[in-house]
Amino acid sequence: MLADGEAAELPALVAGFERLRPRWVWSDTRRWAPQLLAAGVRVERCHDLRLCGAILEWSTDAEASRAEHPDRPLWLARGPAELAADATPGATPPSAGAAVPADRPALFELDELERHDDRDAAGGASDRFEGATPHQLAGEHDRQLAIVAGSARPARLRLLLAAESAGALIGAELSAAGVPWDAATHDRVLADALGPRPRPGAKPARMEELAARVRAELDAPTLNLDSQVDLLRGLRAAGIRVDSTARWELREHDHPAIAPLLAYKRLARLLSANGWSWLETWVVDGRFRPDYVPGGTATGRWATSGGGALQLPKQIRSAVIADPGWTLVVADAAQLEPRVLAAMAGDLRMAEAARGRDIYRGIVDAGVVAARDEAKVALLGAMYGATTGESGRLVPRLARGFPRAMALVDRAAAAGERGARVTTLLGRSSPLPPATWRATQARATEPEATAQDERRARSSARDWGRFTRNFVVQGTAAEWALCWMAGVRSRLAQLGDVGERADASPPATASGPVFARRPHLVYYLHDEIIVHTPAELADEVALAVRDSAAEAGRLLFGEFPVDFPLDLAIVPSYAEADG
Incomplete structure (x- = not known):
């Protein structure tokens, strides 16, 4: 010490x-x-x-x-x-x-x-x-x-x-x-969506209007929409048979209360996650400074211990604005996990389907399925273990078209169902299932085991198999992203301090003494990064970001012919990157 x-x-x-x-x-x-x-x-x-x-x-x-x-x-x-x-x-x-x-x-x-x-x-x-x-x-x-x-x-x-x-x-x-953040823009976004900022303890006007509509449609004048128990009771009393208040389940029902209820839930989420209280707590002196936890999940993906940086909704991205004389280079790796799967498995046909284009369109062009939507459902179902509905129907076609890739995730799932660990390309391994899981499996093998015990054991085994199926792909994708970011960080450092240049942008003083005069990473979300850079270096930064993605692919997969294209934009505001 x-x-x-x-x-x-x-x-x-x-x-x-x-x-x-x-x-x-x-x-x-x-x-x-x-x-x-x-x-x-x-x-x-x-x-x-x-x-x-x-x-x-x-x-x-x-x-x-x-x-x-x-x-x-x-x-x-x-x-x-x-x-x-x-x-x-x-x-x-x-x-x-x-x-x-x-x-x-x-x-x-x-x-x-x-x-x-x-x-x-x-x-x-x-x-x-x-x-x-x-x-x-x-x-x-x-x-x-x-x-x-x-x-x-x-x-x-x-x-x-x-x-x-x-x-x-x-x-x-x-x-x-920190992420460059314009508090005034954020405040306008909230006011446009929610109405004027309410007094302490009150709800915003738009939420109150929507709540009144829901209560009227459900004939429940005292219904508390923020209580799941009360809301379920009110929905069922109106004849809407639901088991939860999840959005996907609510959308299955045709009732005049559903649309205002979903709108209310969207606004409630915005208010609680990124409302005025969040703005006052997390944005200081023009910067949002979340507390990242690298390696914070089992797969190696990051977490945050404050600020919710990994869940910034599109509604508030317009508040992410570069400093005067600076700009943002926003890049995300297109369809990262399917490409990682193809490279891990050494599946040349899948790599060819992905090369230089949308991988889902490439799967259609390869004759595996008929439409892009089907390709997406099938591939995501294969990686996440969906066995019913449309995914269950399409995954076997994918297995015939790309046997090496599908065999890799199937082996990972089988290992998980046995309670074994699986390991990413570079060597991060999954945790063992909890003691309760092992107890469930053990009960099903006892002489007095009931049919219900056996069903429960099979179900929990499949659940853990779905986790390990995706673990190997998601964890390896996280490794690629780490190598990508490390390469970007190294290349940005080589660009150096722009303070001595005649055409230098004014310093970004809020970024702190290390980064005030040099391009620097400000945001990361699984397969997406943002670099805050003096405008005169934007093209060099964009090249560094692209070169680092290619280098990350070579580091992990050598000369295997899979590419990692980026959707890249040089924009003054994060919101403009979506366009």
């Missing part, structure tokens, strides 16, 4: 060593990167012991080598879901870290993850940290590298750990820079 004086010196210390291009080894990027960024210090590379330890703790690729190195430090003593979450508020922070020097540039410097110099980890920069903590950090770093070296697929695991650690840095930088 650092003494107070040493903690104050940390940014200057790190900045000095950054000139040597080290890879910093620390227990938790989310704890240390924010204070460095606030002081104007950007770390190029790190190895996040917490995130990497979580991956290695579960990876089936590392089972044998993990058994040879069973000891773990205290901060890795919890399970993967907890490891992804932040440390307990108010807890004493673990040690910052030690620098592992590097001697040549590359995207991830994967070869250097194999090397470790005890002198650099235990001395040099780390002797600024008191006690034995630097030694513990070095020991855990050694343990993780040894597990990777002895794993079934060390090269892939090295890439995953490097990408995961880069993602941790990106998450911290996204929060530090």
Whole structure:
């Protein structure tokens, strides 16, 4: 742990060593990167012991080598879901870290993850940290590298750990820079949709109008639309036989109360998720700064611990506006998961269907199904395990047309139904099913098991199989996205600071000392990113984004002929990218 004086010196210390291009080894990027960024210090590379330890703790690729190195430090003593979450508020922070020097540039410097110099980890920069903590950090770093070296697929695991650690840095930088946000535009969007801002405790006028219509149509003048129990009772009393208030189920019924009820629910969602209270809480000095949690889900997709950045509705995207003299480069990977599936499976026919075009149209052109809508239903059904209705009818056609791709997800589903783990391309493995699942399966095998026990066991097995079926595809797509973002981050850094240029845009001061004069990532959503850039660099940034997508494909899939096209727009407002 650092003494107070040493903690104050940390940014200057790190900045000095950054000139040597080290890879910093620390227990938790989310704890240390924010204070460095606030002081104007950007770390190029790190190895996040917490995130990497979580991956290695579960990876089936590392089972044998993990058994040879069973000891773990205290901060890795919890399970993967907890490891992804932040440390307990108010807890004493673990040690910052030690620098592992590097001697040549590359995207991830994967070869250097194999090397470790005890002198650099235990001395040099780390002797600024008191006690034995630097030694513990070095020991855990050694343990993780040894597990990777002895794993079934060390090269892939090295890439995953490097990408995961880069993602941790990106998450911290996204929060530090923030999404450029115009509060006045957001307020107008809310007023247009909801009516004037109501007094505290009251509902907006539009919601009150819609609620009155619903009550009138249901002949229920005191109905509380915000209570699911009351709403279900009111719907059923009016003869609308529903089991839930989910939108998809409500749409199945032709009744004059349904349309205003769905409209009310949309406005209620807007008010609760991104209404005036959200605006006042999360948008400060022209920036929305969500708290990202890289690796926050089982598949490796990110989560947020505040702000709801992963669920920004289209209604409020018009409030995301670049600073004066700056612009936004918005890019999303078109149909990422189906392309990842084709590449993972080595399915050349599916890759050909996707090459340079809409993959669903390519499936139609390949003669597998008759219409684009059918292709989409079939492919999503295959990846998510839909076995009934239209998906159930079409998936067998897909299996005949693309047997390698369908065999991959079918094997993953079968493993899940047995209670086994599955693993992504680079080595992230799914969790085991919970104890209740195993108890359900066990009951069905007992001599006195009933038919209901057996049905319940089959149902829960299929449910877990659907999870593992999608896990391998979604998790590998998350790995591609990490490599894409890491490549973008590296290329943006190479574009440098525009402050010395004669045609330079005014600084984006609200983005903080690191990013005020250089293009920077500001938003990430699974397969979509936004870069905030000086207008004069927009074309160079767009090229960097495209090149990084191609490079991510090569990193994961080598020369397999699958492409990852981007829908890319250079726009002043996020809302304009949808056009």
